[in-house]
Amino acid sequence: MPYFILSEPKEGRDYIAIPEGLIKLEGVTEIFWYGCPACFAYEEILQKISEERPNAQINKIPLFTEPTAKTYYAIEALKLGNDAHKRVFEDWQLKRRQFKTENDIREFASRHGFNEESLVKAFNSFGVQIKARNAINLPRRLINAGVDFSGTPTVVVDGKYLVTRQRDNLKEIEIILYLLDKKLENIRLAPN
Template sequence: MTWSRRLFLTIALIAFQSVSAEWGEGWDPVDPPIPTGKADKVEVVEFFWYGCPHCFDLEPAMEKWTEKLPANVEFRLIPAPLNPRWTVHSQFFYAAEALGVLDQLHKPLFDAMHKKRRKLYTKQALIDFAVEQGIDRKAFTDAWNSFGVHVKVQQARKLGQRFALDGVPAVGINGKYKTSGSLAGTYTKMFKIMDELVAKEQATLKP
């Protein structure tokens, strides 16, 4: 091997190691980091889609994990509208949130789609479903069509883009890291990574 090729390979290896050092095992950095606006809390966000079977399967474990979070960790669900088909479910989520009935609709929609195999993929079908759960049709439709819900859906779309998501479920930690079952290898390892990254970010909080 010539000295020039040896030098080239050495430089390439150093460069690769430098880049690799920025990544953890089972998570990726978010570059640039996304400000959360919360200096005294660590923000954890879960991106999901109601039609995703993996999101449905993960929900019980995620609920159990969130129940143990300390006061300085804030958890949010983000109904990621990563493509046009998913947008109606994002609108459903934020309409329910705007009316204060998300607890009444969130789990039933998951169950309807994955346990009962109902095809709830259109605005009309989702509004009808909300009515089945006892929600006033006009109130829910008005919330769905409201400017506030439109803004929330656009914010969710942009946040997914900034996290460079390629699928769900995925978890963002304090706007700096993302992990998922595919990145971590297993959901058990994903939760371990989440614990480690949350603890790391807790150490940076202002008192």
């Protein structure tokens, strides 16, 4: 189902240009936290973006606590997929199980049939620790760069535009699609 923009999104109202290099990811990047109910519900918006722009890359950056960020990156390192992330969200949001310790990760793996030792090893790996620390420092970097970062979920498009939260999910989807298309239009207009 295509979305139609009733009024063209406006910089400063619907999105904010952010300094280059703060987020070096193409496509749509959701800054999220597993403990955020709005982030749990935001999965539906990301699904609609994927349906409308199947070639758009969808990225995620976990925030706020090192254990939750490490949980995300451990799942990514083992390529356990979106189903594993969904299970973390469901455990946290629906069953009130938090991910604070290595034992929490071990219990999660056991409950959901993942290899406990592999997940704990990834959780404690140097690479996962570095990614987690970089992720949880992102809000400070955004604020220090003068970007009004107000929490999760936050969406950044092509590392250039921070989408301001909208009360209406349809409007937010329209803004994200507009910004994705804006990049495509700039590519088409660029001299060879």
